[in-house]
Amino acid sequence: MLSTQNVKGMQITPPKETSGAYETSPNMPKMHCVTVIVGKRAAGKSVAAINLIEKMGFDYTIAVSPTMNSNKELMERLNIEHTFDDPDDLTCIDKIKEIINGEARDLERYRHEMKEYNKLMRDIKNGNAVDDETMLKFFEHNELQEFIKPKHRWNGQKPRIAVLFDDMLGSLIYSRPRKINALSTYSRHLGQLEEGGSIGVSLYFLIQSFKMQTGGLNRVIRNQCTQLILFKTKDLGELNDIADSCGGEISKETFIKVYDYAIETGGSHAFLFIDLHRKPSHPSMFRVCFEKFIIIDELIKKKN
Secondary structure, three states: OOOOOOOOOOOOOOOOOOOOOEOOOOOOOOEOOEEEEEOOOOOOHHHHHHHHHHHHOOOEEEEEOOOHHHHHHHHOOOOEEEEEOOOOOOHHHHHHHHHHHHHHHHHHHHHHHHHHHHHHHHHHHHOOOOOHHHHHHHEEOOOOOEEOOOOOOOOOOOOOEEEEEOOOOOOHHHHOOHHHHHHHHOHHHOOEOOOOOEOOOEEEEEEOOOOOOOOOOOHHHHHHOOEEEEEOOOOHHHHHHHHHHOOOOOOHHHHHHHHHHHHHHOOOOOEEEEEOOOOOOOOOOEEEOOOEEOOHHHHHHHHO
């Protein structure tokens, strides 16, 4: 028999807002995320990644890939604002961080100027004394001779930014992973804001093998993974490794059944979508592609 005794005043109070969190549409995963997409050559990794990024509603994408031009038609569907085509250039991680931090500084600039502008408008309306420097800051010498509100590219909202890593096998970014590991670890905290929270960034890694001794995606990044897309593979060892990454949610035997079902029923470019941080409203962490949840109990009954 077990018994318990409550300890007063020791309940855990979670924060009201999660750093880097954004609302997403009901059927989409949480944001921000670290998504790993695993598939052999020509499996359809780029198509899956681009469709997911589109559906997530990112404002723009940063691409790190030496083969960007070969996927030009697909990439044009994304608003790619920054491209780094040398995966051996370790400074590109620093440049990505600076882009996100720059967004944070610009948002804070806008918020500060809006406070100044609103105060100026109130003072003018109420007949209070106004600061000449502040008045000149917002006065526009045009035909209308009017005061102009501060401008911000995203209208005062935090931009949603994705970073896509593709065709990086054997690159220095992977083989010397200190910087990429750090980015994946604190990605949702990047671009911290003075008033709390952060801009954050979502990461998408397209790889041909889930595990690789050198030059591939290392354990640190795999452990940060929030969503996993798995295309057809004959490597049972890889399937077992991915089953382990599901954190004991289901047995390996059940995982194989789920995987087989997704690949068998998902069409010509089928994949299993695994959401390791699913929303409470989602009935399962597994899907056939993006459009069909796999309900484990029902699947087992059907197989039996």
